Amino acid sequence: MRILMVAARCHPFMGGIETHIHEVGPRLVARGHVVDVLTTDPSGELPVEEYMRGMRVQRVRAWPREWDLYVSPGIYAAIRRGVWDLVHFQGYNTFVAPVGMLAAIRGGLPFVLTFHSGGHSSRLRNAIRGAQQAMLRPLVTRAARLIGVSEFEASFFSTRMGVPRERFVVIPNGAAMPAASPTVKVDPHLIVSGGRLERYKGHHRAIAAMPELIKRRPEARLHIVGSGPHEADLRRLIARLGLEERVTIASIPGSERQKMADILASAGLFVLFSEYEAHPVAVMEALALRRPVLVSDTSGLGELASKGLCRAVARDASASTLAAAMAEELEAQRDVPDWALPDWDACARVLSDVYDDVHTDFLSRRSRHRPSLDGIPSWPPATKARR
Known part of the structure; x- marks a missing residue:
């Protein structure tokens, strides 16, 4: 076809x-x-x-x-x-x-x-x-x-x-991803937040939680993977909070699947504090590599959490609440089951x-009839003839 x-x-x-x-x-x-x-x-x-x-x-x-x-x-x-x-x-x-x-x-x-x-x-x-x-x-x-x-x-x-x-x-x-390279090891202090750098994706919420998280987990670090129009705002927030040594931002071309797999596989925790996701590919990729995931309890993210695939926190959770949840997940070092996830x-x-x-x-x-075009406008739109 x-x-x-x-x-x-x-x-x-x-x-x-x-x-x-x-x-x-x-x-x-x-x-x-x-x-x-x-x-x-x-x-x-x-x-x-x-x-x-x-x-x-x-x-x-x-x-x-x-x-x-x-x-x-x-x-x-x-x-x-x-x-x-x-x-x-x-x-x-x-x-x-x-x-x-x-x-x-x-x-x-x-x-x-x-x-x-x-x-x-x-x-x-x-x-x-x-x-x-x-x-x-x-x-x-x-x-x-x-x-x-x-x-x-x-x-x-x-x-x-x-x-x-x-x-x-x-x-x-x-949810398929390449297997991690043999040399890649899980870093129990590393948090990865993935997705396009848009405000609704919630990367700024993960950054805002870092000062409190560092008090609980002094070696904690955050790596944001993505590109987009919100990058300058995120970097300004990092600088204002004095987190230049703890928070990094980098993009990975979509074709470099092995590099993405290695970064996800090295994470002690993957987070996505987005306001809306129908069925986030980034979360599914982290789950495919058996990494624990923490998300906002909203839209399709809440559906994944309801199935036991990840943990969810309230969409309007404060920075201290997010920090506490991230600290708990890092400390737990959960052994993520090898779930039968959807595949491509x-x-x-x-x-x-x-x-x-x-x-x-x-x-x-x-073979029975031709489809009707009633109610469907023409394109380009018709223009009135000039007098």
């Missing part, structure tokens, strides 16, 4: 959606599918087309360069001129998804949507999420399947968008089954 995956970003960028595509796409190719990836490049500096692990990656320009809105009319044109059996939209929270879904509908292409929802550091963007979801509903309801990466996400969007829960399929992200092979297998079902249903419906 010819599959087009559409996302605002993919490798070489780092993040949950980027990792999902990088892991699932090649596995779908191995199962006999032809997989193309359509994504954006606000910088204009990346290749317009390249092949990556058996997938053809096409990039179109997006604006503005400095923000994460990803306004990209080229998405619409690329979908309309291509030939695919099915389109899979990866992520819903930029302009890429609605423009792409509109193109798929007007082109008569069946499509599925994985929400891959996350938080945002902007209060304005968070405030308008409800309106955004309501506006997307006419497009979202035209999807052949809706996919949540957790039970939390599926239930959340079923309620928010008024879509029956039975229209959702839950397909968790995988299973993720790709279930996705392939969903694609087959959607394609079969589409062919059956097409």
Whole structure:
């Protein structure tokens, strides 16, 4: 089957959606599918087309360069001129998804949507999420399947968008990581906080807890792995608290999986004090390497904690409470069980089954009638003729 995956970003960028595509796409190719990836490049500096692990990656320009809105009319044109059996939209929270879904509908292409929802550091963007979801509903309801990466996400969007829960399929992200290098040993004093450097990810909360933690565990250190717009603020906080010798920040390219595995495997504790995560890849990777994990009790993080995979603390926990919890976890030196976690092979297998079902249903419906475009606006928007 010819599959087009559409996302605002993919490798070489780092993040949950980027990792999902990088892991699932090649596995779908191995199962006999032809997989193309359509994504954006606000910088204009990346290749317009390249092949990556058996997938053809096409990039179109997006604006503005400095923000994460990803306004990209080229998405619409690329979908309309291509030939695919099915389109899979990866992520819903930029302009890429609605423009792409509109193109798929007007082109008569069946499509599925994985929400891959996350938080945002902007209060304005968070405030308008409800309106955004309501506006997307006419497009979202035209999807052949809706996919949540957790039970939390599926239930959340079923309620928010008024879509029956039975229209959702839950397909968790995988947790596979390379085995740690033979020389890597666990450092019982090292805490790792991983994820994009956005305020909602909560890295600043881990930093703020360090002075109290050091009183309890004098040798404790914090290493933050990631990159993003909040880095300067985090470094200023580190300097203000006098933690330059105790807290470090570094990014790792998404392609350097062994380096990431070694850092995670060396951690005495992995933390993620995020405000919102649907099914965090970073946490799953830490669990895959059998590292203890401490998270905020919210969204998909709370779901993982409810399954006994990690420990959760209140979302609004104070710095002293977080310090106490981190100290307890470091002192416990927990032996994390070798859980049967979701893996990328299973993720790709279930996705392939969903694609087959959607394609079969589409062919059956097409033989009976053509899909209606009622209520779906045209693109580009029609302009009134001047007098």
